[in-house]
Amino acid sequence: MSSGRYSGFRLLREAMAGHQGWRRAWHPAEAKPHYRIAIIGGGGHGLASAYHLAKTYGIRDIAVLEQGAIGQGNLGRNTTIVRSNYFTAPNIRFYDAALQGWERFEQELNFNAMVSQRGTLNLIHTEGQRDLFARRANAMALEGVDAEYVDPAGVKALVPLVELTNARYPVLGGFLQRRGGTVRHDAVGWAYARAASDLGVDIVEHTGVIGITPGHPITLSTTAGPVTAERVLLAVAGHSSTLAAMAGFRLPIETYALQAFVTESVKPVLDLVVTYGGGHFYASQSDKGGIVFGGATDGHNSYAQRGSWPQVEETMTAGLTLMPALSRLKVLRQWAGVMDMSMDGSPIVSDTPVPHLYLSTGWCYGGFKAIPAGGLVAAHLVATGTPHPLAEHFRLGRFRAGAQIDERGAGPYPWAH
Amino acid sequence: MLRIPCPHCGVADEAEFRYRGDASVTRPPADAGVDAFHDYVFLRDNPAGWHLEWWQHAHGCRATFQVKRHTVSHVIAWSGWPGEAPP
Ligand SMILES: Cc1cc2nc3c(=O)[nH]c(=O)nc-3n(C[C@H](O)[C@H](O)[C@H](O)COP(=O)(O)OP(=O)(O)OC[C@H]3O[C@@H](n4cnc5c(N)ncnc54)[C@H](O)[C@@H]3O)c2cc1C
Ligand SMILES: [Zn+2]
Numbered sequence: 001m002s003s004g005r006y007s008g009f010r011l012l013r014e015a016m017a018g019h020q021g022w023r024r025a026w027h028p029a030e031a032k033p034h035y036r037i038a039i040i041g042g043g044g045h046g047l048a049s050a051y052h053l054a055k056t057y058g059i060r061d062i063a064v065l066e067q068g069a070i071g072q073g074n075l076g077r078n079t080t081i082v083r084s085n086y087f088t089a090p091n092i093r094f095y096d097a098a099l100q101g102w103e104r105f106e107q108e109l110n111f112n113a114m115v116s117q118r119g120t121l122n123l124i125h126t127e128g129q130r131d132l133f134a135r136r137a138n139a140m141a142l143e144g145v146d147a148e149y150v151d152p153a154g155v156k157a158l159v160p161l162v163e164l165t166n167a168r169y170p171v172l173g174g175f176l177q178r179r180g181g182t183v184r185h186d187a188v189g190w191a192y193a194r195a196a197s198d199l200g201v202d203i204v205e206h207t208g209v210i211g212i213t214p215g216h217p218i219t220l221s222t223t224a225g226p227v228t229a230e231r232v233l234l235a236v237a238g239h240s241s242t243l244a245a246m247a248g249f250r251l252p253i254e255t256y257a258l259q260a261f262v263t264e265s266v267k268p269v270l271d272l273v274v275t276y277g278g279g280h281f282y283a284s285q286s287d288k289g290g291i292v293f294g295g296a297t298d299g300h301n302s303y304a305q306r307g308s309w310p311q312v313e314e315t316m317t318a319g320l321t322l323m324p325a326l327s328r329l330k331v332l333r334q335w336a337g338v339m340d341m342s343m344d345g346s347p348i349v350s351d352t353p354v355p356h357l358y359l360s361t362g363w364c365y366g367g368f369k370a371i372p373a374g375g376l377v378a379a380h381l382v383a384t385g386t387p388h389p390l391a392e393h394f395r396l397g398r399f400r401a402g403a404q405i406d407e408r409g410a411g412p413y414p415w416a417h
Numbered sequence: 418m419l420r421i422p423c424p425h426c427g428v429a430d431e432a433e434f435r436y437r438g439d440a441s442v443t444r445p446p447a448d449a450g451v452d453a454f455h456d457y458v459f460l461r462d463n464p465a466g467w468h469l470e471w472w473q474h475a476h477g478c479r480a481t482f483q484v485k486r487h488t489v490s491h492v493i494a495w496s497g498w499p500g501e502a503p504p
Contacts, residue, residue: 061439241463252459254439255488300419300436303465303489309418310432343459400451412458415436 002198006110025190026197031204031224036221037062037227037382038229040209040243042066043075044185044368045191045360046235047203048375049382056376057383060416063200063229065195067208068235071189074237077305077337079260079294081273082369083120083123083180083282087136087299087407089151090347090393092143094373097390101340101372102183102205110189111185114287119272120180121150121158123322125169129277132173138209140177150174159274161323168321170276182284184206185368192375211240212247214354231356233382238338242356249353251361252343252399257336258365259307261315262331279318281389284328291329293319297365299415307336339365341414344404349378349387350396358382364417421422422496425478437471438443438457440483464470472496 004010019174030088032386037053042064053059082102084095089124103169105356152164155174161355193203203410204224211221217228234243238255255262270285280296295315296306312334320327342348342362347370349360360378363370387395398404419431439461445453468488473481485495485503495503 164462239463239465244466245462250456250460250462252461254461255465299472301439301463301468301488302491302493308431310430313432400455413438415438 003194006112010141025194026203026395027065029197029202029204031063031065031207031222031227032202032219035202035227035229037231037233038062038218038227039064039233039235039238040220041073041235042070042189042193042203043073043235043237044188044371045363045378047189047196048371049235049360049378050196050201051192051199051232052375052379053383054196054201057379057382058199059244062228063194064196064201064203064218065207065209065227065406066203066205067223068411069205070114070203071186071195074337074339075189075336077285078184078185078368079258079282079292080182081120081180081282082183082366083177083273084369085120085136085140085147085175085177085180086120087094087139087346088405089139089143091405091407092140092145094377094390095370096145096380097368097376098373103179104275105183105188105191105263108197109191111187111194113187113191115181115183116286117159117179117181119176119178120275121155121272122175122275123155123162123172123277124173124175126179127172130172133223135330146177146179150176152413156275158272159257159270161269161325162274163322163324163349166278166321182273185320186369207278209246210245212357213241215355218354218356218358219377228279231382233378235360235378237361237363237367239341240359241339244352247352247357251348252396252412253348253362253367254301254341255303255338256341256414257302257304257307258294258297258339259311259315260292260294261331261334262286262290263326263331266291266329274322276318276322279314279321281315281317281318283323284326289327290332297341297415298336303338305338306333310311329376333403339354339363341417343399343414344414345410345417346405347374347394348382348396349374349380349391349394352387352396419491419493421484423474423477423480424482425480426474426497429474429477433474433476435473435475436447437481437497440469440471469493475489482488
């Protein structure tokens with residue numbers, strides 16, 4: 001049964017009736033023995049792919065198999081930042097398609113995801129960094145995507161909390177994308193699960209995949225028994241290598257933990273998303289008032305969803321260097337997610353050595369922003385068997401062909417991305 | 418905080434060390450061809466379990482050595498020099 005249309009009028013009507021009329025946002029399904037398409041992983045990418053397969057490609061016989069509950073993976077653990085300020089042209093095009101997806105998201109999915117284009121500001125602290133950001137801004141301008149250079153006075157006006165003259169890395173300027181911002185992460189998962197469920201997709205929670213037998217159809221062993229499917233999409237983030245091993249192949253992926261933190265709530269002090277360029281630290285303020293912040297990965301292979309102490313210290317140190325006033329706030333919560341770090345730092349949306357088995361992985365620490373376009377291109381690939389024009393550069397074969405995506409020039413070292 | 422046993426200096430905090438990745442891959446001979454080098458440079462087992470890896474004691478003796486660590490519990494079972502193998 002559908003949850004019905006959401007609107008201000010509906011809210012008013014339900015309020016008058018004591019909120020007794022709300023129905024589940026999506027129908028809780030049990031796994032059937034066979035599907036045309038099975039998607040493993042009910043994170044943002046799995047759910048968005050299911051939605052686009054049903055909506056854009058007209059395939060309804062789909063299951064999303066999620067080992068936990070919707071939103072307990074990286075979807076519900078990220079710091080909600082969206083932007084399209086990439087460097088290589090194909091990446092700028094892909095991520096801006098995603099950003100345009102966010103601009104349409106709430107109308108299209110009839111869900112309030114608190115899309116807030118408050119701007120993302122990357123701070124510049126050295127001459128070399130300024131040259132690099134200028135080059136990036138020009139690359140974006142060539143693709144018709146907005147980017148601006150901001151001088152130190154402009155930075156101070158945008159973010160009064162920033163200490164411009166910090167002794168080690170004084171702020172020389174900033175690189176601003178006004179269309180960037182934040183989106184309520186849980187709401188994104190709920191919106192896609194609801195929309196996909198309304199289109200007939202089975203959202204199967206608490207059902208983990210524990211074995212994959214190639215063939216036609218592909219047989220999945222799950223904690224709820226076997227499920228066969230004509231085509232299978234793996235969208236399991238940090239667990240991609242484990243699932244690929246079940247199907248008999250290895251990936252150019254290593255799994256790393258990334259942490260985030262949130263402070264107690266305060267009055268509005270931080271209007272946009274700010275990234276420190278002198279160390280690993282970035283922050284924004286949630287609508288509830290907490291300062292949400294994070295830094296680099298823990299720097300070594302890890303499947304532990306908790307995060308390491310040296311990285312806690314490094315993130316806090318960098319944050320206080322940039323915004324000393326934050327030292328007055330208490331940190332309320334800290335958590336971590338396990339991420340699919342690819343060898344070149346860019347996603348892999350691709351076919352695999354196993355026929356009819358497809359991949360959406362390698363989203364690294366930046367895959368939340370990609371969800372609206374990531375779902376579309378993965379759905380296109382699974383439905384048609386050919387890559388979407390926006391995602392031809394994300395194929396797995398690029399590593400063998402020497403066509404890695406040189407977004408940052410860091411080499412095949414996931415701990416350095 | 419990982420407490421890493423450097424074979425030269427003894428146990429020290431993770432903050433003294435630099436991670437250098439999977440130590441189970443071996444460089445193929447120069448004429449091994451594209452596929453062998455592709456596998457060596459890019460493909461990883463990436464286990465949720467025991468992992469053999471390189472660490473460098475950057476703020477100590479500066480030696481690079483191997484560690485066998487569990488990637489879920491972070492328990493360290495062994496460390497040794499290049500060329501050695503865990504028991
Ligand atoms: C702390 C942190 C901060 C981040 N901040 C940002 C940010 O600000 N902006 C941004 O763009 N990105 C950010 N990211 C990255 C972003 O969260 C991820 O790239 C993105 O959520 C990946 O989406 P996904 O759908 O692939 O993964 P997930 O949401 O993790 O979904 C994968 C799902 O697969 C399920 N699964 C795993 N194994 C199995 C199995 N065997 N059977 C069934 N199901 C299985 C998991 O339970 C999980 O729900 C951040 C990540 C973290 C951890
Ligand atoms: Zn030492």
